[in-house]
Amino acid sequence: MPVLRLEKVNARMGEVVGGKAANLGELLAAGFRVPPGFVITTDAYEDVCRVTDLLDGLPNSAPEIRERIRTTALPPELITAITAGHEELGAGPVAVRSSATAEDLPHASFAGQQDTYLNVVGPEALLDAVRRCWASLWTDRAVAYREANGVEHSAVRLAVVVQRMVDARTAGVLFTANPVTGDRSESVIDANTGLGESVVSGSVTPDHFVVSGNRVTARLGDKPTSIRSAAAGGVETVAQDSEVASIDDEQARELAELGRDVARHFGAPQDVEWAIGADGVWLTQSRPITTLFPLPAEAEAGLRMYVSINVAQGVYRPLTPMGVATLGLLASGVLRELGLPAPGVRPEPFRSAGGWVFLDITRTARNRIGRAVVPRLMAAGEARTGRVYESLLADPRFALEPGVPWRLWRALGRFLARNRIPLLLAGVLRDPARARDEAFRRVEELRSDLAAPEPATARERLETARHALLRATAPRMAWVAPRMMPILLLGRLLPKLTRATESEIHVVLSGIPHNVTTEMDLELWSIAQHIGPDVDDLAARYRDRSLPAEVLCGLDEFLQRHGHRTAAEIDVGVPRWSEDPDHVLGLVENYARTGGAGHDAAQRFRECADEAEVMASEIVSRLPNRVHARIAAFLLDRVRGLAGLRELPKYCAILGIASTRRHLRRIGDELSSSRRISDPADVFFLDFDELSDVIDGNDHRDLIAARRETHKRELRRKHLPRLLLSDGTEPETQLAVEETGDGLRGTSASAGTVTGVARVIRDPVDAHLNPGEILVAPSTDPGWTPLFLTASGLVMEMGGPNSHGATVAREYGIPAVVGVTDATTRITDGQTITIHGSTGTVEL
Template identity: 35%
Template sequence: MKSYVLFFEQVDRSSLPYVGGKGANLGELSKAGFPVPGGFCVTTYAYRDFIATSPEMVSFLDELNAMDPNDFNQLRKLGERIRIHLQQLEIPFHLRNEIIHAWESVGKEYAYAVRSSATAEDLPTASFAGQQDTYLNIKGQDELLQHIRKCWASLFTDRAISYRAKNGFDHRQVYLSVVVQRMVNPEISGILFTADPVNGNRKVVSIDASFGLGEAIVSGMVSADLYKVKDGQIIYKNISEKKIAIDSLPEGGTVKKDLPPDQQTKQALTDSQILRLAELGKRIEKHFGSPQDIEFCIENGKIFVVQSRPITSLYPLPDIPQEPLRVMFSFGHVQMMTDAMKPMGLSVLRTVFPKKVFVEAGGRLFVDPTEVLRTKLGRKILPKVFKNLFDEAFSHALSEVIQRPEFLQIPPKLGFVKSARRFMSPIIKEVWKNLVKRDPKLAKSKVESFMQKKWTEVREELQGTTGTKRLEAVQHQLSILAKDVFQNLFPYVICFPISFLLLKKALIRWIGDDKELFLLNKSLPGNITSEMGLQIGDLADLVRELPEVEEYLKHTNDQTFYQGLSNVHGGEKFKRVFDEFIAKYGHRCPGEIDLTRPRWREAPVQLVPAILGHMRSVKPGEHRQKFIQGEQEAQEAEQRILDHVGRSGLKSKWIKRLMEVYRHMGGLREHPKYLLTLILDECKKAIMAEAEELVKKGVLQQAEDVFYLTLDELIQLSKGEFKQDVVSFIADRKEKYEWHQTLKPPRLMTSEGEMVTGSPRKGEFPEGALIGNPVSAGVVEGKARIVLKPEEAHLNEGEILVAPHTDPGWTPLFQSAKALVTEVGGLMTHGAVVAREYGIPAVVGVDDATKKIKDGQMIRVDGNQGFVEILSDENG
């Protein structure tokens, strides 16, 4: 039998569909013995029966679902009509009686808080906080019924309708319960977060408190005191000036009043109360199993909890212990791909790299270098590496964490230093030989010989078997890949940043500045990704001669891309050249470290914007001319350096050697990633072939569903050992992936969940400038073109590329860009190196650049000092 009213003691988590998030949480707290003022929930059955008495509500809800969520005028008018209608609707007699009976049972002499509790509210991934209304100090039967009806109507406030529409909730599927809770008349109220809501630290309890009712804090009328507690100790206090308080009136309702001067700056909570609250909060968190946002109040010295809900804004933690303190950095920020990844993509990378070091959180990978940082040498070297390879803020953040007493007091694991030395010693010897002895010109042939051998080995093994054996072969090849690449390619590639730093130091000491160094970076010999960019330019030049092909490319799609070319004049000619490009680079794409991303061979239309953009912004043959010019500029810079230093003697010999190493090894920096993506693509072909077989057998609904499984799970599935319902399992994974996509990953986080940002770069910058890191010299002005996905790019001549990040899949756009601005990156990351090679200014690590800069705005990019100025507010 459906109940219209349930008392808190009758309610728990399973009651969510009937009492909403707020009601279910209060029921849980009551049942668990936490100090919750008594009350009851008017269930969603009551709401449904109430609106069922209205013949107009069906058409109202249909109108809401058909409405454009961005049409605020229509939204406001429709919401107002629904609210007025509901507030005039009579509550059915039987429902009215049940509510009055519950009210009398708790005590009609009390005042009550009447709060809305929606079924899509206070959920782990959607809080809906503040979307519906709350009414305080409600007294008497008639007032209670009136405010319950107001709560029901508040399901259709402008903000509630808009929030649901934008978050994809069907208005017909969200129901409202009303929480009726005995009012406490508190001296002090506040909000307690069991994790720091600002930086995410799960061990820090953060408490806001002020005098009177908590409404003054929630509504922002008063600046509350802020207290922070960690491990049973108060670690921070900020006593605010609390000028006003909201109190209950004896006859019902509330009043705002001024506090006397001596109370305004008084600490609202005693130290003892702060610690008691923190301990209570942690017990509530333990009960719910996740960090909580708790509303509390104190009446006559007794603490009451009036609400608890999950904190939905925290970035998820990796599955590792919080203690002892560990530090992790975002692999996506290093690889210039910060988007969430599907489970298969994550598991493949965690097969390639050590699982203990590469941990997953929020659909991203984080690298845990803690054991290295436990050593003195690691603490000395790694922050410098971060500063030179990534950015200063990254380095500052890392340095700040590793100097904390709780980090320093933990020694490295027994035997770690010895095993690290044993592993690294032969590699360091190889690096030394490459730096000072071997001919750098021979490095390319050695590297590419290994790459060809490795790729052939993987391809032959995967093509020579099927079924579970093929999937196990995929797993085996991935598991040995990192070690092979590290031992065979790392000794060459690492010489590029080492020679860069040594050259920089030598040039500053012997010449006085390092300006020539950036010219040496131009047109590096043998850079496989730069060559890819040049071939895109060749394709664009070919299309210039084939107007029908150009027109075709503007309207084509992936499914008919190749077939359609046969019907266009010049299509076969273009197809032959394009096929050659795909044969060499078809395994690449934006975000290519994620195996689940569609490759260019699978989705060739991704390349069309780059080809057409090149035609618009680069003259015929100009890309090849620029490359030759870059080579000449690099040679001239080399000659000027030698002229300055002298052409004989140890200085000259040393700097000449460094320049040779720098250019030839720099040309190899993209080779390891090229090999990784080649092998990932071979593995993808094998995985998709097995997925198609599982579709034929009816195990999977579609082949792409395999991306929502891990590699281990897929192997279990192929063996028939997967124990769960595959369809519902994959549906849950898809939902989780959608949530992960909404998260913004931190650059650096600790095992306690703290997001450490580091202090921003200091210097004299123009007012309002967006500060980043200078990685490619020069100052230019131009129109900003915001590009979130390269396949959707529309760059014109003289425009500045503003992107969240770039990786080799973005390279085709660099020929067209006048300058580069990205949100993540550092001195040696992809965008920076390619920008220097192409000779365009670049500033990276500009927080929220794609939001702060509007598409079409005129901006100035200063790649010398590392900032961006917005020159006009107008965008075109």
């Protein structure tokens, strides 16, 4: 049937009636007031427009497609069906709305991308409006939007909704959650008198209402005009008094309550269009709010506070479900090795939503110890997160719990005693060389354990994958981590202990030895310098083994030693360099070119180490007290000798994760060949218990498909909150963006000033950075650090002085400013900027 009555439409018919019509049919079936109407289906669109022929026959020209559709004659039987549907509605004025099959998707609403025609009068005008709706599928804005959201043009079809026109006195948009702060407990209403077109189109600043519980906060907009139905058809703009509110507080509460009912029906926050006519409120559209950040499922009552692990680890993308499970299992294993309570497969505060991982830190905000310690830890690791956290401490919902937290003190005492932290500190400081040797010996032990013979069956491989995390990796991490904690603490205290400035300590901490990540980068640089002037097609020449023998041997050894690494490496679902070496080979190609042009990263690193030694001597020499000078010299020497080991706990973790991935891939191959899963990589969209079920013969393909869709949607997300509340609020939205008079402000991470061309990079894969360019990134993890060898400076949206990117920047001696809000959008690629590492500012 080319025409369907709206009340016969439901959510399962989206491919026939489009997203808008499907949602309207759902609302009608649920008893909500929706203007009666009918739908001209996508079958009619295909019959009339022959979309495939148009796409094949035209040179990708949207204007030509639109013109052909607007001038196409409609089949007589379709004209009859549309006219009959119109007469059933009383043959009066109607609203004609586009309803695309790619509309109201979980990741993209397509709001306003296709056209709507209001107060259409008469059958001829109706037929013309239908054609114009079809043609609007090919406007420049609609084509660009589909391309931006990865939607195939040929896969999209258009239905048209025709509804009885509501002669609205007032209309607008209702969000059942606050789209700016994310707060699910607030409803936000934008309204104006007349038709809702003035609100939706943005032609006026509407009245704005925020409804929280029974409280209504109103802000009248600048709305000098209103759009109303014209007597002869179409609409007209009329003048009005901006000072008169379009709705009162009681109407705002009623709309908010209606919106909550709609959201409950669809099971997700909604963006609702509404109109108030002489006979009450009508709903004219409802779609999901696609921009809200997903929330963890929460078992505990009350408002909770979550801090992002993704931000802390510099991973600006969602993890796969198996990646979340692996990280949780490994964290539990480490905590148990340290004698801390961690029952189950993930730590109790561990939360995840859509592949984003968080820690519940609510209890830290409610006791004095947490309030004293957490901001300092955050200031070192991710500075702006600390400021956001502190802004919440005045919230009465996170009020201090009465009394002294003796239980926490006792737990801390047990932890220090069990792990002999004071003795560890003394031993490490007394003989740093021995501590280093022992730490690296543990790493080699882990490599040996993980290289055990391959198990034979999928069941055995699954148990071996768990063993790699809990029995091999966790004990080594638990051994190394406590020995690093005192050194990191001393590093933070050096300015006070030595009476040096932060900038001077940044210099002292450059050129640090014994860091597995910087040594990896320099090893790759050294290999590149043996390639010679011919660097074209390096990846192809490596695969066909036509590179010089010295280079081939070096690359083989590099991938054997470091092939477990990659960008976003904490996710077991992400391929390693050893599986896909093209990224590494691209870096080598870039290194070879820049080295041939005179840039020497290895020499620069040695110079940084020399400058650090000179600075340490200067700091010691100006101390008037001989005892103080000797203590300062001792501490500076020990921190320089041991700070490089800070990468080892994570290095161990990535070795274990890579080994787990190897076993999971083999399981995926076996299950795929026996048709129990569709693709070998499906194993990364299950957790360990679910994968065990599949090995036992259970079918989880529907679950896998749903999780793949979620992962695909979240990969498109461009914003990641540092802190998140369980009601959906992103507290950072309530903090002002920090700016200087002519630029941006962040946190000092590595001293120095540099001016250069900004290179904005959001993914290190296939990225290139020429010598002298300044790297501008959301965040970084070890997979990014090879880019640092050619960068002249670093600007990051995330991070603090002790975050990974900041530490590596200091070690390479490049100025760095971190925690710069929205740096990748506010700094333009190719723009010349100046960064002042000492003051934490960026001049634009």
